[in-house]
Amino acid sequence: GDSVTQMEGPVTLSEEAFLTINCTYTATGYPSLFWYVQYPGEGLQLLLKATKADDKGSNKGFEATYRKETTSFHLEKGSVQVSDSAVYFCALAPGGGADGLTFGKGTHLIIQP
Amino acid sequence: NAGVMQNPRHLVRRRGQEARLRCSPMKGHSHVYWYRQLPEEGLKFMVYLQKENIIDESGMPKERFSAEFPKEGPSILRIQQVVRGDSAAYFCASSSPPFSGSTGELFFGEGSRLTVL
Numbered sequence: 001g002d003s004v005t006q007m008e009g010p011v012t013l014s015e016e017a018f019l020t021i022n023c024t025y026t027a028t029g030y031p032s033l034f035w036y037v038q039y040p041g042e043g044l045q046l047l048l049k050a051t052k053a054d055d056k057g058s059n060k061g062f063e064a065t066y067r068k069e070t071t072s073f074h075l076e077k078g079s080v081q082v083s084d085s086a087v088y089f090c091a092l093a094p095g096g097g098a099d100g101l102t103f104g105k106g107t108h109l110i111i112q113p
Numbered sequence: 114n115a116g117v118m119q120n121p122r123h124l125v126r127r128r129g130q131e132a133r134l135r136c137s138p139m140k141g142h143s144h145v146y147w148y149r150q151l152p153e154e155g156l157k158f159m160v161y162l163q164k165e166n167i168i169d170e171s172g173m174p175k176e177r178f179s180a181e182f183p184k185e186g187p188s189i190l191r192i193q194q195v196v197r198g199d200s201a202a203y204f205c206a207s208s209s210p211p212f213s214g215s216t217g218e219l220f221f222g223e224g225s226r227l228t229v230l
Binding site for chain 1: 116117119146148153154155156157158161169204206218219221222223224
């Protein structure tokens with residue numbers, strides 16, 4: 001079945017550091033890929049998405065590129081802020097418009113001032 | 114425009130009791146999804162419902178768990194005879210039309226955190 005693997009956390013960085021959170025997936029067909037973010041005490045919010053190979057999703061300074069050849073969708077940000085501290089979830093939706101999302105375990109990001 | 118509303122936010126139950134978690138989808142949404150987040154794990158799909166209809170319950174445990182989404186009122190996830198292993202955060206999400214990875218987005222509630230003593 002479909003699965004998503006993302007790097008274990010917590011990831012602790014200093015403010016203005018470069019961020020990479022790795023995400024790889026296993027899926028049949030052509031899934032869409034997502035990053036969701038969960039701030040403390042809140043529900044998940046869509047951060048960005050990409051629906052086909054080589055697409056780049058971007059939002060709030062975060063980027064991720066859909067790499068079919070490496071089955072990856074790594075999240076990057078050039079300069080993180082304390083307010084980026086949250087749990088980040090990589091997820092995929094099966095191709096063909098099927099319902100539901102398959103999530104990774106989440107990566108807890110801690111940004112220190 | 115209110116988002117997805119879940120209540121209670123926190124629920125404490127003793128083993129053997131029943132837990133009822135409620136979810137009101139975003140206005141205009143008629144599709145509801147329930148996910149469970151166990152400690153140190155990601156979100157696991159449980160069930161997908163439309164009004165008065167269960168579309169996919171492949172992620173629901175076979176016993177003690179049930180879900181409904183009546184014509185009027187919120188969706189309810191019901192756990193009978195709770196055990197300690199049921200302690201988790203339960204998230205509801207909604208979409209309209211049915212979530213499609215190519216076009217749609219799931220909107221999540223803030224979750225209900227169940228603690229079983």
